[in-house]
Amino acid sequence: MSTISIHARRALGLLVVVALATLSLSVFNPAPALAQSGVTGYASMNGGTTGGAGGPSTTVSSASAFTSAVAGSNAKIVRVSGTIALSGMVNVGSNTSIIGNSGATLTGGGLNFDSDRNVIVQNLRFNNWNDDAINVQDESTNLWFDNNTFGTGYDGALDIKRGSDYITVSWNRFNGTDKTMLLGHSDSNGGQDIGHLRVSYHHNWFNGTNQRTPRVRFGSTVHVYSNYYVNIGAYCVATTENAGVLFEGNYLENANDAVHIGEGSSDPGRILSRNNHLVGTSTPQSSGSVSGVPYGYSLDTPSNVKSIVTASAGAS
Template sequence: MSTTISLTARRVLGLVAAVVLAALSVTALDPAPAVAQSGLTGWATQNGGTTGGAGGPTTTVTSASAFTSAVSSSSAKIVRVSGTIALSGMVNVGSNTTIIGNSGATFTGGGLNFDSDRNVIVYNMRFNNWSDDAINVQDGSTNLWFDNNTFGTGYDGALDIKRGSDFITVSWNRFNGTDKTMLLGHSDSNGSQDIGHLRVTYHHNWFNGTNQRTPRVRFGETVHVYNNYYVNIGSYCVATTENAGVLFEGNYLENADDAVHIGEGSSDDGRIVSRNNHLVNTSTPASSGSVGGVPYGYSLTTPSQVKSVVTASAGAS
């Protein structure tokens, strides 16, 4: 069992690294990916692991054109983002990339697209007012890690994963008032591509006044949703559909009465095991059927401590 001290220490390490990084020139070795990598847990550790652009050159960008060019190749690279960048539509990001934001770094107006990509980390970014999705992962993209980002509101999904994508971790992010927050599996008719894939871990995220889809799951198994903080939820937290298998454990749910939907809209029912969740003004989340385990090791934060741990550390700096 993990402790609050160990989780806090991980975040203090990140803050210390950020201070050191700010004093370095852009040509210096960037230790941020190594700091992030030390905290990787979940499905993104499988299938060879996820290292992003570690070992590649570092570029700092301040404009949309420079960013689009910097992330386009599939060679190892670290792209640091400074200031607010207005994106036009969805920007394609190549494999073997780490995108890391300086303090306050923000994308607005557009989003990031991952299409058949592998081995990417997105860390410490803010997303606002996206015109499509903030992040779209599709067409068999594998080994991606989205860590310590903050999402405001935009047109469609904040972080959608679909079309056979796999081995992904979504951790320590903050979602503020999003509606269609996180879709996992884009349609009921896509089982031939999705069954056996869509293995995603969602842990230590802060769902702050969100409405739905945190996440909405089709087909994937095992989708692991643990140690997240849900507060003031509008519609529901998790929907499991189309025979998906979700493990929903150790979460802190506050004013989130309709926590679990088994089936959603026209989608057939999925399966879910809900266990060891801490509930405040929230009824017991539903369970239905059995769900497989996960192949990686992990430690649960004590459920009653999840609120304090997550609110202290989730989101971008």
């Protein structure tokens, strides 16, 4: 990915949102400024991820309206305005785009994806969730989580499990989260997870997080590239239960214990760590062989990743 100015990146993102959503936008309700021009990584495969493109658009500002708007499998675009206090996990249906207006926030609860397909979540802030901020499970496929900001909450910020597949997590900011991102929930779930859990994590900003960015079971090849890690507590990436992780082109600053091979009671996985830019960080481990990814991509110059990511990651 070439390095261009934040203004150019956000302009590209705006054009894509307009094209996908087929919305008639006015100056009074502008589309959010997003960091990139389209989905890349695993979510671009398996037929692609278009969310609610072509469906009707609605703007919501209450929990009841939001819960109703995101339900069902018909194509739809749900725009979030202001702060919405949720009382728990809200089930999101297939073929949905959830796009936050500037400053849009979900608090108190989170989003649940259960056997869903083709969903985009962009430009939202998540705070004080009482379970997970985002939970993806039961073979949900083709999901894209992009340009969101996560504060802190009870459990995981963005957990993916139970055979879910073809997912991209990009340009998000995680501020001080502990159990940030689980990929594969249990050592005993290999029968469902092996051959799935294909996720791309790129251009995310892990800002003072503690662990699980991500913690991987079974998935192969999980692609973790061009992320910025700073002031990390326990570790960055854990590979377990024979997972295969490609960890490349990241910028790690004060993240000394970057890679765990095995974690807790989980057996070790495999990881190839290469071309990472290190500041106050020892060389991340590699172990075993890891296959390449089945899609095209280009890495930013690793020493430039910090400036690129901090300029554009997170919600507006």
